[in-house]
Amino acid sequence: MPLVHTPSGGTRTRRALTGWAFAGPATVLVGTLSLLPAGWSFMFSRTDWNGFGPWDDIGWDNYAWLARNPGVHEAAGHTLVFAAMFVPASVLLGMGMAVALDRRIRFIGFYRMCVIVPFVVSGTVTGLLSTILFDPGFGRVNALLGRAGLPAQQFLRSPDQAMATLCVIALWAEIGFTSMIYLAALQDVPRRLLEAAALDGAGRWRTFWYITVPELRAVTVFVVFWQTLTAVQLFDLIHTATGGGPSGATTTLAYLLYDTAFPRMHYGRAAALSYLIFAMTLLLALVVVIRMRRTGKDIL
Amino acid sequence: MARRRLPFSRRHLLLMPLALLFVLPILQLVSSSFMSTDEITRSPPKLVPGRLDLGGYQRLFTETGIVHWFANTVLVSTVAVVSHLVLCSLAGYGFARLSFTGRAPAFVLVLLTSMIPPQLLLIPTYVMFARAGLTDTLAAAFLPWTASAFGIFLMRQFFLSLPVELEESAALDGCGTLRTFVYIALPLARPALVTLAVLTLISSWNDLLWPLVAIDADTHRTLQSGLAGFRGIHHTQWPELMAGNVVATAPLLAIFLLAQRQFVATVTGTVAPHGS
Numbered sequence: 001m002p003l004v005h006t007p008s009g010g011t012r013t014r015r016a017l018t019g020w021a022f023a024g025p026a027t028v029l030v031g032t033l034s035l036l037p038a039g040w041s042f043m044f045s046r047t048d049w050n051g052f053g054p055w056d057d058i059g060w061d062n063y064a065w066l067a068r069n070p071g072v073h074e075a076a077g078h079t080l081v082f083a084a085m086f087v088p089a090s091v092l093l094g095m096g097m098a099v100a101l102d103r104r105i106r107f108i109g110f111y112r113m114c115v116i117v118p119f120v121v122s123g124t125v126t127g128l129l130s131t132i133l134f135d136p137g138f139g140r141v142n143a144l145l146g147r148a149g150l151p152a153q154q155f156l157r158s159p160d161q162a163m164a165t166l167c168v169i170a171l172w173a174e175i176g177f178t179s180m181i182y183l184a185a186l187q188d189v190p191r192r193l194l195e196a197a198a199l200d201g202a203g204r205w206r207t208f209w210y211i212t213v214p215e216l217r218a219v220t221v222f223v224v225f226w227q228t229l230t231a232v233q234l235f236d237l238i239h240t241a242t243g244g245g246p247s248g249a250t251t252t253l254a255y256l257l258y259d260t261a262f263p264r265m266h267y268g269r270a271a272a273l274s275y276l277i278f279a280m281t282l283l284l285a286l287v288v289v290i291r292m293r294r295t296g297k298d299i300l
Numbered sequence: 301m302a303r304r305r306l307p308f309s310r311r312h313l314l315l316m317p318l319a320l321l322f323v324l325p326i327l328q329l330v331s332s333s334f335m336s337t338d339e340i341t342r343s344p345p346k347l348v349p350g351r352l353d354l355g356g357y358q359r360l361f362t363e364t365g366i367v368h369w370f371a372n373t374v375l376v377s378t379v380a381v382v383s384h385l386v387l388c389s390l391a392g393y394g395f396a397r398l399s400f401t402g403r404a405p406a407f408v409l410v411l412l413t414s415m416i417p418p419q420l421l422l423i424p425t426y427v428m429f430a431r432a433g434l435t436d437t438l439a440a441a442f443l444p445w446t447a448s449a450f451g452i453f454l455m456r457q458f459f460l461s462l463p464v465e466l467e468e469s470a471a472l473d474g475c476g477t478l479r480t481f482v483y484i485a486l487p488l489a490r491p492a493l494v495t496l497a498v499l500t501l502i503s504s505w506n507d508l509l510w511p512l513v514a515i516d517a518d519t520h521r522t523l524q525s526g527l528a529g530f531r532g533i534h535h536t537q538w539p540e541l542m543a544g545n546v547v548a549t550a551p552l553l554a555i556f557l558l559a560q561r562q563f564v565a566t567v568t569g570t571v572a573p574h575g576s
Binding site: 012015016017018019020021022023024025026027029030031033034035036037038040041044097100101103104105106107108110111113114115116117118119120121122123124125128129132133137138139140143146172176229232233235236239240254257258261262267270271273274275277278281282285 | 306307308309311312314315318319320321322323325326328329332340341342343344345387388390391393394395398399400401402403406409410412413415416417418419420421422423424425427428443444446447448449451452477481502505506508509512513524527528538541542545548549552553556557560
């Protein structure tokens with residue numbers, strides 16, 4: 001419960017006025033710029049509007065289109081495949097890197113800084129840069145593979161490899177943030193538990209697995225939630241690295257939504273698609289909340 | 301105070317290559333911006349330019365709208381940061397410390413809006429701005445950045461974590477709510493304010509989707525939407541593109557490195573649960 005600061009001699013009305021003077025402007029702005037459009041989006045999703053002229057109410061037709069269109073199914077599949085690679089890798093690499101960085105040795109501040117720096121680079125720039133680094137002809141990555149005696153790859157130009165390549169690039173950009181969160185949580189693992197385990201003769205790996213990993217569970221729930229949102233909403237990187245290609249191989253739901261609404265102006269369909277993404281987000285939040293209740297820890 | 305030197309460890313063998321993995325692509329970006337097209341597309345690639353070629357920067361500044369894009373981005377980010385700092389700290393304080401009718405439902409509303417994905421808002425916000433005649437203006441670029449549920453939440457959590465006694469004694473001394481907020485609570489909230497400023501700066505500076513959708517005129521673009529469009533038109537002009545990427549990234553990187561320590565401390569402190 002928040003402790004309450006009572007202004008001297010404030011009546012109920014005066015308190016309400018003061019409170020709303022503080023909280024009102026931001027609350028109204030956030031509400032207007034999100035709840036209002038969210039409701040409006042639902043209205044659009046039941047029309048065939050293309051940006052010009054009047055629109056007709058077509059009931060649930062756009063949702064029916066979502067259900068039958070193979071392009072939507074493919075995009076949903078791509079989104080799931082990306083999340084299935086990106087989220088577990090975020091947890092494993094984030095935790096692993098946090099453990100590696102959790103040691104007071106020389107230059108440790110420098111190492112931590114290096115890892116977090118890509119987080120500042122925009123998705124747009126990361127995507128553009130990756131087209132150079134992963135170029136099949138003159139890219140640095142193929143040059144490195146060549147030096148290791150491995151054959152050159154097509155990466156972003158190959159329908160089979162583009163998604164995995166995007167995932168590697170997204171991990172490069174995001175993993176620093178995840179490891180900083182794990183690094184902070186590692187500081188809160190009680191020393192006496194680790195010492196007790198050592199006294200009982202548990203090795204380093206057993207201590208990590210049976211003490212540290214369970215202690216980090218609440219953070220892991222947060223990381224899974226956060227990185228899944230990132231994966232579902234990823235747009236900038238896809239737009240500049242592949243533009244959804246080659247031949248649609250990296251078109252996720254979020255990218256399909258942009259593609260449906262802006263070059264093609266099918267606002268109704270795009271709005272329905274945005275509700276599909278919203279439903280996926282809500283479902284995910286529900287799962288996370290239930291998991292949190294079960295672990296008995298509250299991240300809020 | 302004499303600083304004890306930290307020891308070396310075998311772990312450097314692991315951490316050195318790891319750090320390189322994260323930094324080398326950025327170094328390659330900077331060095332490629334000083335190369336000619338020939339040198340960039342030569343195989344095998346080079347990390348250090350053979351000859352310093354400023355052609356990329358020269359053509360970037362004379363043949364594209366980068367100066368406009370840069371100024372627009374600075375404007376959007378400045379509005380976003382200042383407005384977030386003022387509005388979100390006021391609201392965060394209100395939700396954390398003041399008791400007023402409708403506080404609970406208003407805060408639940410704010411939390412609910414944070415669940416709404418940006419994709420859901422894209423089309424109606426675009427239509428809303430188009431109806432108001434605001435698309436293709438700079439106002440369209442910065443209006444959605446004036447406040448955020450995340451900002452309100454972050455500030456509320458921070459104010460809740462402060463000891464309430466100082467504010468109570470200020471109130472006993474006859475200090476009004478606004479004065480208590482400005483002179484007692486805000487100075488204590490500095491770490492949270494720095495974090496909010498840095499995060500707002502990064503997300504508003506780096507946003508692509510909204511300016512891509514809301515803005516058409518070349519002179520009203522931001523750095524990200526300008527660069528994203530750049531690729532289609534000047535397809536193989538790598539030096540300009542890399543120079544543009546450097547211009548878009550360098551200011552943000554500099555500010556982030558300055559604020560890094562405080563930022564990392566607060567983010568991790570807010571997100572990671574304490575005690576167990």
